[in-house]
Amino acid sequence: MKILLTGVNGQVGWELRRTLATLGEVVAPTRAQLDLTDAVALRSFVHEVRPDLIVNPAAYTAVDKAEAEPELAHTINAIAPAVMAEAASQINAAMVHYSTDYVFDGSKPGAYLESDATNPLSVYGRTKLEGEQAIIAAGIPHLILRTSWVYGLRGGNFLLTMQRLFKERDSLNVVNDQFGAPTWSRMIAEASAQIIAQRPFPDNSGIYNLTSAGNISWHDFAQAILARTTLPEGKQVALGAIPAAQYPTAATRPVNSVLSGSKVQKTFGICMPDWEAALDRCIES
Template sequence: MKILLTGVTGQVGWELQRTLMTVGEVIPVSRNQIDLTQPDSIRHIIQEIKPDLIVNPAAYTAVDKAESEPELAMAINGIAPGVIAEEAKRLGAAIIHYSTDYVFDGGNKSPYTESDKPNPQNIYGKTKLAGEEAIASVGVPHLILRTSWVYGLRGKNFLLTMQKLAQEREEIKVVNDQIGAPTWSRAIAEATAQILFQAQQDVSGFLASKGGLYHLTASGQTSWYGFAQAIFQYNPEHNQRKLQKLIAISSKGYPTAASRPAYSLLNNQKLSNTFDLLLPEWQKSLELVLARNK
């Protein structure tokens, strides 16, 4: 199976490049090879490689910056996935795409299911939802995996930001009224590979029958403040930290350009029922990540 992989320098893409080697021939394409803001560039590389599967973790992920760059965010998150899906359909290929908990407004009291109506509250969420809808409208065999609060040891994410700030500041303020599930980028990649193992070599047929929209996040829940607490409770560089105090604040006390959902837990039951997959508790994954960061 020939797999075209985008976004290889990103958190999830970097993990996928290593993990998907176990299920097929991975052909990574970088920003130098594909410009996701240019449909012709997308079509050219796909027609040149002729993959059996396109895995697309590439995205515009700067949530606050997207508020001032809506056209760029839409080009990458909303329009490009549809172009990829169209080319996949022409080739008889399939597509795996990644989306976000930020397609929801945060008004739920229980974890969101795939059948709950999206209502994104920021440009990033709106563009990611547009990408989901673009893929689904093409009618190509596809798998869309919504995940949340992605972190790891590469790229820009909450874990690395906290570790950096702890070296620079004596106090860090973190919001405690947004609830979600921190999800390790490697766990996302490994779950993707496990699904493809089940597909064997007929990925298009497999996703035509079992594909669609699924939620894929770590088990459990916490706030950003709780996430930060856990990071510093298990920090191999404890003695090198400048940080003395972690302070919980409300979202009102930390205004941002983009509004974020107060509650964005995702229900993973459909994924479990279909693929017999369940990611570990978020604390267990975090402990593994920090152990690797010694």
């Protein structure tokens, strides 16, 4: 199998380059080699490579910045997937695309199912939903994998930010009324490879949630990271809990970002680890 992988320097893309290597030839262009904002060049690149499968973790993920750059977010999160899906239909390729809990408004009291109505609250959420819709409309064999609260050992994410702040500050306040499942990028990549290895197309095409099991608040996640962070001798950090209303952001976040993993487990036998076990493995690595 020949696989075209985008976003190779991102959190998930970096991990996918390793896990997908066992499945075939991976073509993984950098941003300099493949500009997702150039639709003509993107279409031409897909036709030149002629992959059997396009795996697209690339995205505009600066949630707050997207409120000020809606056109750029739309270009990368909606138009680029649409172009890839259209090109895939012309060369009989399948596509795996990564999406987000931000397609929901967070008002549901329980875990979200793939079939629940979407209602994004932000530019980021809306553009990611538009990307999903474009892939589905193209009629190609596809998997849309929705994940949440992604972290890892590279790039910009909550884990690395907290580890840095704990060493710089003596006190820190973190939001305690938004809930989700922190998900290690490596777990996403490993589960993706296991799914793709099952040759899911076209019979099992569709949307699947792919997050860690369990759920916590951002404050609880910060506490868990602090407990696993080695601080300078004698240093202590006071970790306070505040409501989201006291931490205003440009983009509105869902209160509830918990996604049910029942469908991916039933269809592919994928049982994602509990968030805390995954965090332990991440830090140990």
